[in-house]
Amino acid sequence: PFAASWPVDAIVAENGAVAMVRQPEAPLQRTGPAAQSDAVRVHPMGPGGPVLAKIYQQDAATRAAQYARMQEVLAGIERDIPGARRATDSAGRECDIAIDHSEFVQLPQPAIDAVVQRMRAEGMHATVSSIHVNGWYGEHDKLAGARWIVRALFGRTLDAEIGRWVYVGDSTNDQKMFEAFPHSVGVAN
Structure with missing residues (x-):
């Protein structure tokens, strides 16, 4: 619920398998595998408030x-x-x-x-x-999830513009992200 108040387009979770996406009144536009699946659940965040849609990489x-x-x-x-x-x-x-x-x-x-x-x-x-x-289970990870959500939400390729992005992580399981992003920040948890 608190994520609906954050000024972000999406939050990728569960090691890249799931994304919570802010959904205004217009339906979520999806491309790629998520567009052809039943992989959306919508969670209203309160009367008149934002809605989070959960989208998944797997059916x-x-x-x-x-x-x-x-x-x-x-x-x-x-x-x-x-x-x-x-x-x-x-x-x-x-x-x-x-x-x-x-x-x-x-x-x-x-x-x-x-x-x-x-x-x-x-x-x-x-x-x-x-x-x-x-x-x-599955072939997703945090980096694959980041690539997926940039493609699904924006129709773009993360790797082509990765120099414009910053990754913030706090853990050893963020290694792939730190390696892929030229701009990354490691923070204490």
């Missing part, structure tokens, strides 16, 4: 199958790795899972390593951020 059937599998992996991690607990924002996640390691829980490094190993053994991508271990 609903793919997301549903991956979500079910991720929930099984998440339950197994919580059951089998002592101290491992899902992140407090897990209820809002649709395209990835997150294990808290430093936000509200202090998970020791061997447990963090075990979570990453378990996710990868289950065929997931896994990254460690400053507060979570994130896992997901």
Whole structure:
């Protein structure tokens, strides 16, 4: 909900799988794969206020199958790795899972390593951020998500104009973004 008040065109989330896009009264214009899918949900932010549309890189059937599998992996991690607990924002996640390691829980490094190993053994991508271990299925990542949303919203190619953009990140899982963007800022979380 707070994101609707930010002066941005879109917020890419869940390791590039999802974007929350400010939608005025006019319908969201989409190009690329999102335009041919059922990949939009609209969230009104209050009477007369802005609306956020959620758009996805994957279709609903793919997301549903991956979500079910991720929930099984998440339950197994919580059951089998002592101290491992899902992140407090897990209820809002649709395209990835997150294990808290430093936000509200202090998970020791061997447990963090075990979570990453378990996710990868289950065929997931896994990254460690400053507060979570994130896992997901699919070929998206933060950089692919940034490229996707620039193409979908503006009909442009991010790489052709990347020198005009600035990336701000706070974590080791932002490495691809820091490498791709000539102008980037690393901040403390």
